[in-house]
């Protein structure tokens with residue numbers, strides 16, 4: 184018996200990066216996976232890759248900020264596999280702008296994807312999960328949910344996502360639906376590797392490496408499966424100790440390697 188036999192998963196932002204690895208791993212563990220994304224070519228290619236390896240996957244075009252698209256794809260996934268039992272709200276975007284630099288359009292753009300998207304997903308998927316006897320919802324937040332970083336809209340959206348996680352978990356327990364969040368540190372994907380602070384954050388991480396998509400996918404599998412069946416309303420940080428260390432790892436490193444200050448200056452920190 185595999186960990187996700189007979190399960191049906193929706194993964195938003197599933198065409199690449201962390202979402203794509205979760206799609207591969209969930210399919211290997213027996214789930215049918217609906218890969219939902221705005222990237223049609225990449226999403227269809229991944230669905231074909233998983234099917235060729237003997238798994239069940241299909242691509243569904245979805246902009247997570249559109250309520251109408253959510254309603255449509257929820258119906259289509261139910262038509263495809265009869266039920267939905269796992270939802271990973273993984274789609275996300277970032278900008279590295281402070282409060283004073285963020286226009287209202289840029290603020291709304293990030294909020295629409297990072298917090299309105301998960302809200303709509305939970306709203307439209309949870310009742311379907313309830314009909315199937317329950318399910319697991321996983322919201323991909325960030326270590327930025329715990330820190331003041333100069334990414335005003337991103338930090339606000341990812342912090343709000345923890346509030347949405349708690350309130351949805353409380354409300355949806357009656358339906359047998361668990362809701363949890365994952366807070367990754369820097370993960371080596373298009374988003375993570377593109378951050379101007381990525382190298383400085385690696386140096387400030389006690390385990391001295393960035394996370395991998397595999398690290399996060401294994402945690403997502405745990406939260407999706409019955410191995411975590413008494414866990415709801417909480418968040419798990421996966422960051423090599425970055426948040427736990429606070430600034431101390433970096434301070435020790437700077438004391439021992441004064442030249443490392445250049446890395447920080449180059450990152451604009």
Ligand SMILES: NC(=O)c1ccc[n+]([C@@H]2O[C@H](COP(=O)([O-])OP(=O)(O)OC[C@H]3O[C@@H](n4cnc5c(N)ncnc54)[C@H](O)[C@@H]3O)[C@@H](O)[C@H]2O)c1
Pocket residue numbers: 195196197198199200201202219220221222245246247248272273274275276296323324325326366367368369370371372373374375376
């Ligand atoms: N990479 C990191 O360092 C890091 C750290 C902490 C949290 N996260 C979070 O992890 C999640 C996955 O990010 P990633 O690292 O794989 O980055 P990524 O940029 O590789 O993947 C993001 C995916 O979301 C999709 N997406 C963007 N807007 C969308 C929309 N409106 N509708 C549907 N899909 C949309 C993209 O097309 C892409 O496939 C995000 O929520 C991100 O905020 C990333």
